[in-house]
Amino acid sequence: MTDVDPKARIAGVFDRAAPTYEQTGxxxxxPPGRALVARAGVRTGERxxxxxxxxxxxxxxxxxxxxPTGAVVGVDFAPAMVAATAEAAKDLPWVRVTSGDAEFPEFPPGSFDVVTAGFMVFFLSDPAAAVARWAGLLRPGGRLALSTFAEATAAGQAFLADRAAALARFQTPDPATAGPSSASREWVAALFADxxxxxxxxxxMTVETFxxxxxxxxxxWLSIGSPHQLARVPAERRPAARAALTAVLDAHLRQPGGGYRMVTPMRLTVARRPD
Ligand SMILES: C[S@@+](CC[C@H](N)C(=O)[O-])C[C@H]1O[C@@H](n2cnc3c(N)ncnc32)[C@H](O)[C@@H]1O
Structure with missing residues (x-):
């Protein structure tokens, strides 16, 4: 098996997902994006x-x-994400979107009022070290705000386990190694320890999707970066894999009146740089 740099792998997944990411209606x-900004108390004129x-x-x-009196800098390592978001922000001259590794952001110490990281800290090679580094980018009294997934309910866990099991029967093995669950309160709390x-x-909070x-x-599901899951299913096995997955969806999410309802628990964590 060839070793693939985990970061290059993640950047590739999101680069391919970028055209459809959060664009399927x-x-x-x-919702957690808006809530994170509100929880961080972002105000007029802040950086x-x-x-x-x-x-x-x-x-x-x-x-x-x-x-317009403030400034926002967005950083992402997937070129297609940067291109699409920069294009969408082209009429907002106080917004800049740039390419880079968010684990090692290159900005002067104390240069931001708020640092945000939505659903990305669990992709980093050393998340706690990154959080400590990000804290240094805040002015005294500035805020760091992260969003992560939260503990699934028993029903949610059963759905995720059945979905993974259905797919695993058809997939080639994943070279990535699973770490401790980033959905636990303890995992997030430990990021702030040092x-x-x-x-x-x-x-x-929970997000309900219909x-x-x-x-x-x-x-x-494919639009949010999951194509890499299907990419591990050999082409001739995809129809069978898809049927198995549809059965899981029917068993767990189907509503009496039709359609599927999914409830996803999420966690917003905010901390402050001491004055
Ligand atoms: C799940 S998406 C979340 C996007 C957005 N923050 C949101 O809440 O919708 C994770 C994003 O983080 C980016 N990302 C992950 N690790 C990164 C890193 N080390 N440097 C820069 N971007 C990274 C991915 O390319 C992807 O666009």
Whole structure:
């Protein structure tokens, strides 16, 4: 098996996902994006750094909150994400979208009022070290705001386990190694242990998503970076894999009146750089 640099692999997944990411008519990352900016208390005129900005679920609410007297910089390592978000922000001269590794952002110490990172900290090679580094980019009193997934309910866990098992029967093995679950409160709390940050608060929220057809679910699921899951299914096995997955969807998410309803628990964590 060839060793693939995990970062190059993740960047490739999101680069391929970028054209459709959060663009299939289903809002999934947008509600936590808006909520993260609100929880961070982003105000008119502030300077915000949005790490792993993707298609801008956090970046655009932040841009609205700071207005033209503020500044927002988005960083992502997937070139197609950077290109699409820069294009969408072209009429907002106070917004800049740039390519780079968000784990090692190159900005002067203390140069931001707020640093945000929506659903990306769990992709990093050393998330706790990154959080400590990000804290150094904040001015005294500045805020760091992260979103992550939260613990699934028993029903949610059963759905995710059955979905993974259905797919695993058809997939070639994944070279990535699974770490501890980033959906636990303890995992997130540990990220802040050695950072120069105080007043760590966590807020849980759920996002409810409705899909009128199974087809719409799959279009959405593939749009958020899951094509790499299907890429590991050999072409001749895809029809069977898809049928197995549809059965899982029917068993877990089907609603009596038709369609599928999914509820996803998420966590917003905000901390402050001491004054
Ligand atoms: C799940 S998406 C979230 C996008 C956006 N923050 C949101 O909430 O919708 C994760 C994003 O982080 C980016 N990303 C992950 N690791 C990164 C890194 N080390 N440097 C820069 N971008 C990274 C990916 O390319 C992807 O666009």
């Amino acid at each position: 289903v809002e999934f990352f947008a 915000v750094l949005d790490l792993g900005c993707g298609r801008g679920s956090v970046l655009f609410p932040a841009a609205r909150a700071v207005g 950072a120069d940050l105080t007043d760590v608060t966590m807020t849980e 899909f009128d057809t199974g087809e719409r679910y799959w279009t959405w």
